[in-house]
Amino acid sequence: MNLEFKNKKVLVRVDFNVPLDNKNKITDDTRIKSALPTIKHILKAGGAVILMSHLGRPQKKLKEDGSVNVNKFTLQHLVSHLNKKLRLKVKFCPETVGKEATKMAKVLKSGEVLLMENTRFEKGETKGDPKLAKSMSALADYYINDAFGTAHREHASTAVIAKHFKKGTKSFGFLMEREIENANRLLNNPEGPVTAIVGGAKVSDKIMLLEKLMNLANNIIIGGGMAYTFMKALGGNTGNSLVEEDKIKLATKLLAKAKKKGVKIYLPKDSVIADSFSEKAKRETKYSMRIKKGWMGLDIGPKAQKEFSDVIIKSKTILWNGPMGVFEMKPFAKGTMTIAKAVAKATSKGAFSLVGGGDSVAAVNQMGLAEKVSYVSTGGGAMLEFLEGKELPGIKAMSK
Secondary structure (H helix, E strand, O other), X not given: OOOOOOOOEEEEEOOOOOOEOOOOOEOOOHHHHHHHHXXXXXXXXXXXXXXXXXXXOHHHOOOOOOOOOHHHHOHHHHHHHHHHHHXXXXXXXXXXXXXXXXXXXXXXXXOOEEEOOOHHHOOOOOOOXXXXXXXXXXXXOEEEEOOHHHOOOOOOOOOHHHHHOOOOOEEEOHHHHHHHHHHHHHHOOOOOOEEEEEOOOOOOOOHHHHHHHOOOOOEEEEOOOOHHHHHHHOOOEEOOOOOOHHHHHHHHHHHHHHHHHOOEXXXXXXXXXXXXXXXXXXXXXXXXXXXXXOOEEEEEOHHHHHHHXXXXXXXXXXXXXXXXXXXXXXXXXXXXXXXXXXXXXXHHOOOEEEEOOHHHHXXXXXXXXXXXXXXXXXXXXXXHXXXXXXXXXXXXXXXX
């Protein structure tokens, strides 16, 4: 980010899509904290900062009259928190573009911060509307993209806008630089043994990642709901566990491909099973290949926790994407928590660890282990696509 910001207005696309409780209070400010170094750097260099972000999906939850739910999705909810974090009074604009936005941007002075309203209140944002992107670009002299979490979207404020800034007037922010650097460290000649921990509900969500990991990892640990599709492919009894019947053949092919390439696949030997999808369900621990009818696997069991942890602790490079069970329900969170501890322990012994994906990140944050792993990614879908080898529109646009 080697630009001269003095007396310049700088539009910074951040990812402030943070979770809010029913009183509109922020429950996890990781994404805001991650963007602070870029904002502070510009302010210190004498620039004026115009922040743009989305929050939620207001266009998908329109009111009956077709209007957006301003109260639920307004970025005004974030202003007081930003004031504390930046130790200054952040100005708020009730629109993203328009007469008032133009006026407020024009009078913004060096050292000041202006937060624009939710970019997704504009219909053209998610469609990559070139007119909207041009209107956004007219607010500032420079454009900084620091929103890795939306880099996989070709939206007006994340990709199309970059076309209106010449080289030398646009750049990645510090967060984007770190995300790209850490992902590339994993992808390009990682130190072995390399272990990938892949969890989550569905095999279909992680097919391309698993394919990519076949050429990268020595060990692939599979947990979460997706593990039971592999169990079924191996002839196991999975009871009422989540199984993608149409992906069983694919799971069989992936297992065969791993064997051919010498990649060791680890599936949970045992599971914490329940008679219903509920925190109050009856629970037992059984072998994962012998789950009885009417019962479902909702977490990895103690044998799996030990085996997985042993593999992780011996690794030199670790990728973790996705939980080991129904992490949001306390009785089924232990497997994910155990993995978090193992990744932190391996890191303390010199391993490089990259954690990406909502629940994996939530686990390390809740346990206070975020500082004890090498890197925690702010972008779930974006990191997944980057690791799969896809070219992300938000990154590609900056090179033109």
